[in-house]
Each structure stands twice: as structure tokens, then as C-alpha cells.
Amino acid sequence: MIFDVLIPLIIALPLAGFVFTAAVGRRLGPRAHLVPVWAVGIAWAIGMVVAFSSLTGAAPFGNEGHATTLYEWIPSGTFHVDVGFFVDNLTACLLIVVLTIGLLVHIYSIGYMAHDPSPWRFFAYLNLFMVSMLLLVLADNFLVVFVAWELVGLSSYLLIGFWKHKQSAALAAKKAFIVNRVGDVGFALGIMAIFVDTLSLGDGTLNIQQALHALTTEGANLPIPIWVVALLVFAGAMGKSAQFPLHVWLPDAMEGPTPVSALIHAATMVNAGVYLVARTNPIFASAPGSMAVVASIGIFTAILAASIAMTQTDIKRVLAYSTLSQLGYMFASLGVGAFAAAIFHLMTHGFFKGLLFLGSGSVIHAVHEEQDMRRMGGLARRIPHTYRTMLIGSIAIAGIPPLAGFFSKDEILGEAWKNGFQWVWAIGIVVAVMTAFYMFRLIGLTFWGESRVDPAVEPHIHESPAVMTTPLWILAVPSVLLGLVLSLPGPPLGPLLGLQGPGLLAGWLEPVFEHGTELLGRTEAEFQLFGLDGALLGASVAVAVIGVLAAWRLFGVNLWRFRRNPDPERVRTLTARVPFLYRASLNKWWFDDLNHLLFMVIGGRIAAFLWWFDRRVVDDTVNDIATTTVGAGKELRRVQTGRVQNYALGIAVGLIVMAGSFLVLAAR
């Protein structure tokens, strides 16, 4: 089969690029990007062929997906692990996001890293990341997924700490790695639990499809309850997708180069958790309690991160908290049982957040590595391409129709209401206001109003080269159209135009989530434009507009005919009215301080005590035993005089004692 060759090739090409660049990249100097970019480019082309073959249900894929085995990795009796790939429509959607954004980020990085002393290292790491991420979405075995899971963690670590001479970057890389480990422990335990459970039902297997089937259809007594498995897997997802309380690593990860933030920490790797939960949806669907946990943690992260994003001044940190918040939406969506809506938002968010991050990189590039929005302003005329594309991205994320973000966010909120999670909907609506607000605060502070740029830098502000702006414009296209395309011919616009049937994406993903939805026992209600659905739709548009207008009122606007100057005085009086909330948001709700107190101060004390215990009690006991043994040996060696008659005397005394005691005993 041709696809049995093409699918492994998607991973093999970036792998070859990584090996080549790592081996000889240093000697290529400024041309080091050629091989990695072309490797990803060809992988993109192959990936699109595979993805569209799957989405159109072509020969080997059909509805159920196509599995291909590369080789047997661990043959051990009845337990065996194959390195194999599985492509169904869910994988295809992820392939489109990962490969497209990956390729555009590679191209963008040619311009962004042009002045870096070692671009070859950067491109080698980027290719390594592509290998890991593609393996993650393609693997058909939990153990291989776990390997890829750790590999994306490694490449994320390498790329966050790419500028390793910077103390803050090195620390941020370490923080990301360690916080991720916490979640990974859960995931590893979850995989073990899955194996234990499948073993109790017959053959132990870690193959994803077989395990999902076995765990959810047998209805047998599992030694480890299904909700424990679900929560352990979710713990891994929380680490990788930076959900509360493991969210602290993602904002710090912005220390890495901006293309990395766009690729790894916005569009692809952080989606791995969403993908994992969506992939194992039958497990979650069998345990409704765990679904509620997923929904609560997701929506709580969404509002927490959105509240922090409202006051941050570092342009990349605003976007980072925005990413956290949107990931929270996705988990909330998974938690309420709207799996397809979560993947919908994953795709649209991947594109517009990738665009926003690459745009922020272009801004930072223009103002000479300045990231503080208080020292920007009025950049709209100076960097028009960046401005326009970022504006498109902001409208998309704010949820203004008909851009992409509106469709996916509205679907999440609507599903939450209709599935009986009104409280998730209520919090989600508040988050939607905040999202629109902080995005237009960002645009206002960066592009509109008076320039607050350092006068020394001011004359040197320049638009980025075409190699950087072209990816921005390419990403702007899906940011505008993707929501519309993927939702047609279904709601919300389908019925208005007189079309029938489910949305394009919903149709694609239906076979993937069929089992999970069945387990949840949900039935699709008829879409009512002039009923509940219309009201929910109106609400989500209204809150987006309110958020945007609020931001315009406070931070100014300069859009076509709308002009308004920023009103810093009003911002000050408003923040003075809610001093606690303002300080909480500014200090990120003190989570970093809490972690510092818990793990550095208190944990440090405990570690110091244990170190003392080890040194004084454990080590000293061992040393004392050794000293006693040596001392005793020194004393006892005097018995060994070396004189043969002393030994003979011992033998004689022994003989006499033996004979004597025999006589005494025999006499009785």
C-alpha cells in the first residue's frame, strides 16, 4: 500500500533533517535552514495527501481510519508493543494544524533567526520538535505516544532555553521541564493502569484502539476503576496543556524565541493534552465524574488566565495567558462532552494564535527586542503588514463573526448550555468578554495612539522582511475563513442559507467520537435559529462586542473612521476601584509566589532536614558499623600469633573440653 510508505515518511523527513542539521549544520553557516525547511515542506505535502485521503474517506482509510505497523518494538511473551501509526480523521485534523503551522513557522524563522549566531541549532531543534509532535499524533500505541510525549517535552525544553546564556531563559526551560514531569507521572501511571485493566480482560495491550475498545465495551469488573484511569490520563494532559494548577510553566516559556512560542506554546504542543483526551474520549465518557473534573478545571483555567491577561504589559505574556485561557475553553468543551467542538477550537485557535504570536515576533523585531507594550504604541503606520494581520487575528480570537474564532467559541458555549452545563456557559461568557477586552487592549497599546517607543529606536522601526510577513498573511486566511468553511453546511450559518446536515468538521469527526457520545447517551437536538441556539449565538456575539467596545473606550481606537484617544486617567480610576482584583491579576494570582513558598521554602526546609537526617543518621550508622568492625578486627588479629604451638594448644584445650563434657554428660 502506498500509504504504508507515505505515513512513516511524514516523520522520517523531519528526522532526516534533524540528523543532518545536527551533524553538519554548523559548517553550513547562514544556509543551515535549507535542509530543515525543505524536509518539513515535503513532509507537509505528503501530510496533506494523507490527511485529505482520510478526510474524504478514500480507500484504506474509510470511516474507521487506517493502521500501519512499522516494526515490533517490544516482543515479550503475550505482551508486545508495535511501533505503528494510526490515521483517522482526528489525526488528519491534527496533521493539518501541526504541519501547516510548522512549515510556516520554519519559513518565518529564516527571517527571524537571520541575525542569530547559530541558526543551525535552532533549525535542528525545530525539526526534532516536528518529529516528536508528528509521532505523538500518529502513534497507535500508548507507549509510543508516551515516548513522543517526552520528546516534545525535551524539544520544548531545548527551544525555551535556546538562548542559554540568558539566566531567565535557562530557568524558564527548567521550570517547563519540571512542571511537565509532574503531569507525566500521572500519564505514565495512567498507561500502567490501562495495561493492568486490559490484562484483566484477557490479553494485555497498549494499542490505543484495542485498549479503548476493551475498556469501554466489556462492562466487566476492572481492577482499577475507569475514572481513575481517566483522571490519570487527564493529569498528563494538564501538564502538557498547562491547565491549572500546572499552568505556571507556559507564561515563563515565552523566554524562548518567538517562532517557538508560536509553534510549540500556542499552536501545537500545548494542544497535545486536548488531543489525548479527545483520543481517549470513550474512557472519559464511561466516567461522567471525570468529565465534570475536566470541565471544571478547563473553565477555571480559562477565567483565571483571562483575568491575568487583562493587566500584563509584556506583549508575549498577554498572548501566553490568552493561550492558557483558550486551552481552558477546549478542556471545558471536552468536559461537557462536545468533543468535536474542542477539536474545532483547537484548529481555529492554532491558526489565529500562531498568527498572533508570529505577529508579536514581528513587532518585537521592529522595535529592537522590546517586549513591553508600555514602550510601543502608534506602530500601525510603521509596520502595516504586521498590524493588519494581527488585527485580523485579534478579531478572530475575540469572537466577532464571521471570523474563525466566533464559530468555534460559539459552538463550545452553545454545547455547554445544551448539555446541561449552564455554569460552564456562564463563566465562558465572562471569559469571552475578557478575551475581546485584553486582545483589543493589546492592539490599542501596541498599534494605536501616540508612540511611546524609545527615541533612540524610533527612527529604526522597520517592517519585517517578506519571508516573515508572507507567513503572517498565509495564516490570516484560515484565521478568517476556517471557521466558516469547517462549520458549513451545518449551524450556525447553514440553516440561514437553507443548507442541511452537520458541519464539515463535525461530519469528519463523527466516527471518532461516535463511541464516546454513545456512552454519554447524548442525542443531537435540532438546531433552532429562532430559539435557544439563536439566543446563545446572540449572547456570544454581544459579549464579544462589549469587550471590544470597553477596550476601545479605555485604550483608544484608530480604525478607519473610528477614532478615539486612550484614556489612561479612566484606567487608573477604574483599577483603583477594585484594588484587590487589580493586584491579583497583576501578580498572576500569586501562583508563582505560592509555588515558591510551597516547594522552594517549605520543600527546601524538608529537603534540608532530610539531607541532615541522611548525613547524621543514615551515613553515621553505616560509618559506625564500619569503624566498629575495623576496630574489632584490629584487636582480634592478635589472637593469630603465627606460632604453631598456640594453635595446637587451642586444639588440645578444645579436645579436653569436648572429652570432659562427654564424660560429664555420659555420667548422668
Next chain:
Amino acid sequence: MIRVILGSVLAGAFIVGLGLIGLAAGGSRSLNAYLTLSGILFAIGMFGFLARRNAISMLMAIELMLNAVNLSIIGFASFDEKLGPSGSVIALLVMAVAAGEATVGLSIILAIYRNKKTPLVDEYDAMSQ
């Protein structure tokens, strides 16, 4: 000269004493007489081995102990019908082993003597190392 005469007298008295003890224990018709003689001989050998400083004397003391054991075996053999001639065979075997042991022991003593230039065993302490 006096020491030799005194020694001979003492030795004679000792042997006579031994004979008297043997007779007191039941004469040549009693197993106890043989075993008593054997025990006394063994004690003398042990004393010699422990108390003499000269390596050759110690070797001779060992021979004495071996012969004491042989004597008891022969004694048992002649008083117990079940043992029969096998007692004599065991005694012969012990003699052969004793001869071999004496040969090896003597050559070891000679080798040490060449190194240490002394036959006195309390000068030998190489075994402590």
C-alpha cells in the same frame, strides 16, 4: 651424667608405673589396660607437642600420639570379634600415613630451618601474616 642417670631412672620408673597401672586395670586380658596405656601415651605425645621447642621433637611427639591411637585400635580389634582382622589393617594404614606425614613434616622443617637458621618453633611466626 647425673642428668642422664636421673632421666633414665625417671623413665624406668615411668615405664614401671605404666606397667603397674596396666596390671591394676586388669592385666593383659583386659581392654581397659590397653586403652589406659594408649591414653597415657597420647597425653605424653600431646604434652611433647605443646611443650617442646624443637621442631624435630614435636614431630616425634606427633608419632607418639599416632602410635597411641594405633594401640587403641589394635586393642579394640583383639577384644571385639566383629572387627576381626580389619583392625590390624586400619593400624597398618595409619602407619603408612604416619610415614608419609613424617616425610613431609621433616622436609618442611628442613626448608624452614634453612631460612630461619634455627630449629626452635617459637621463632617461627610466618603464619600470622
